[in-house]
Each structure stands twice: as structure tokens, then as C-alpha cells.
Amino acid sequence: MNDNDIAASLAAPVEPDALARLRDRLAADAEAQDLVDIAYTTVDSPVGPLLLAATGRGLLRVAFAREDHDRVLDTLAERVSPRVLRAPRRLDRAARELDEYFAHRRTAFDLDLDLSLSQGFRQLVQRHLPDIGYGTTRSYREVAELVGNPKAVRAVGTACATNPLPVVVPCHRVVRADGGLGGYIGGTEAKTALLDLEAA
Structure with a gap:
């Protein structure tokens, strides 16, 4: 394969499903190899999109869109660890409990929390x-x-x-x-x- 072939293959459009599968596989591999210190995802809610971030100890951060999710992730990378990755699976339980809360089916959260951002x-x-x-x-x-x-x-x-x-x-x-x-x-x-x- 010559340079032109490589450039053409890199420029070819990639199906969104294929990208999602690749992202999921990379996240799963990184988690399996313990390369992720902070996993994050975003969830929709009646108060706008919420960023959820967790360490191995528990839920570390919930951020509103007005806080600028990218800025929040940058701050977490500086203060906690640069090993930050979108890995929604680690946050499934938090996302589910938030859904239940907003649907009037939960009145208290039962999540492990990492309170290390406050002293x-x-x-x-x-x-x-x-x-x-x-x-x-x-x-x-x-x-x-x-x-x-x-x-x-x-x-x-x-x-x-x-x-x-x-x-x-x-x-x-x-x-x-x-x-x-x-x-x-x-x-x-x-x-x-x-x-x-x-x-x-």
C-alpha cells in the first residue's frame, strides 16, 4: 500500500456505528487494563445534559452544561489524573439512579461517592x-x-x-x-x- 492509498483510506468516511463500536472496544480494553482513572459520560435530564465522572472509588463529579463539560474534564485531568476516558459502562448505575430520581421513582441515591474534590x-x-x-x-x-x-x-x-x-x-x-x-x-x-x- 503506497502513501496515496493510505491517505485515501484515512479520508474515506467511517460509518457512525463503526466508530461507536471502536470507541466502546477501546474503552473496554482501557478499563480491563486499568488504564482509566476517571471514566465519564453525559446523560440527558430535565435540567439539561449532565456530565458524570467517576473514579474507582465512586462518583466524583456531576456537572451542568452551564459549567462547560470540556472545562470540567480539563480540571479533573489537572487535579486528579490525566487518564480520563469516556467509559459510560462504569457510570451505568449512576445514570440509572438519576433517571429514577427524575421519574419520581427514587428519593435517595445509593451510590459510592468519591468526595476527594472537597476537603x-x-x-x-x-x-x-x-x-x-x-x-x-x-x-x-x-x-x-x-x-x-x-x-x-x-x-x-x-x-x-x-x-x-x-x-x-x-x-x-x-x-x-x-x-x-x-x-x-x-x-x-x-x-x-x-x-x-x-x-x-
């Missing part, structure tokens, strides 16, 4: 957020009291704003003392949608 007080707050029951809300002050530091209201707000696992770790259930929504990594529309979903 100290932020991680402490994020560990306690699932204690806020489905369909209920707590104020930032009440969460501060829940974690044993009633004066740390502002720090609770920061912990919620930097929560790497929104929806699954329900920071959307934390609101201002006056009933106002407060900020949300997915935007106020997404926060409202999640609270409305749980109130239905």
Missing part, C-alpha cells in the same frame, strides 16, 4: 447534605447547626456552591432563611426545577 469543612457539609430529606429544605444556618458550627453560615454557602456532586448530594435543598433560593451551581432555574420535582 475540610466543605467536605463535612457535603457529607451531611443527604441528611436533608427528599422534598424538604433547610436554611444555611440550619445546616451550619447540623454540622456543629452554627456561626459558619457563610462557609456552608461556600460548601454548597462548590459541591462537586449536585443533584446526588442535594445542595439544592439548602435555601436562605427568608425562603429565597440562594445561589446554585446549576443556576436558579435548575434549583427551582429540582425543588419543584421533589414537591410534586
Whole structure:
């Protein structure tokens, strides 16, 4: 085969199904050889496409489209490991539980979580957020009291704003003392949608 033949074969259109099969095979091979530190996929949801990323320890990141999925993956490659690969199979359970949540068939997630993107007080707050029951809300002050530091209201707000696992770790259930929504990594529309979903 000469250079022209090689160039022609590389320029030939490839069937999308063939590309998908090749991508799946490469992902499976990489997983089998333990070459993937962070697996990711995207799933559709009523609050827009969500990026899911996981390490071997558990779900590491849930990101809204407004966070720019490519930027999130770049950050994970810098902070955790450059061995990042689209490998949806590792995230099947998380995707299924999210589907069940959005379909009103799940009120709590039962997933292994990798909380290594947060440390100290932020991680402490994020560990306690699932204690806020489905369909209920707590104020930032009440969460501060829940974690044993009633004066740390502002720090609770920061912990919620930097929560790497929104929806699954329900920071959307934390609101201002006056009933106002407060900020949300997915935007106020997404926060409202999640609270409305749980109130239905």
C-alpha cells in the first residue's frame, strides 16, 4: 500500500456505528487494563445534559452544561489524573439512579461517592447534605447547626456552591432563611426545577 492509498483510506468516511463500536472496544480494553482513572459520560435530564465522572472509588463529579463539560474534564485531568476516558459502562448505575430520581421513582441515591474534590469543612457539609430529606429544605444556618458550627453560615454557602456532586448530594435543598433560593451551581432555574420535582 503506497502513501496515496493510505491517505485515501484515512479520508474515506467511517460509518457512525463503526466508530461507536471502536470507541466502546477501546474503552473496554482501557478499563480491563486499568488504564482509566476517571471514566465519564453525559446523560440527558430535565435540567439539561449532565456530565458524570467517576473514579474507582465512586462518583466524583456531576456537572451542568452551564459549567462547560470540556472545562470540567480539563480540571479533573489537572487535579486528579490525566487518564480520563469516556467509559459510560462504569457510570451505568449512576445514570440509572438519576433517571429514577427524575421519574419520581427514587428519593435517595445509593451510590459510592468519591468526595476527594472537597476537603475540610466543605467536605463535612457535603457529607451531611443527604441528611436533608427528599422534598424538604433547610436554611444555611440550619445546616451550619447540623454540622456543629452554627456561626459558619457563610462557609456552608461556600460548601454548597462548590459541591462537586449536585443533584446526588442535594445542595439544592439548602435555601436562605427568608425562603429565597440562594445561589446554585446549576443556576436558579435548575434549583427551582429540582425543588419543584421533589414537591410534586
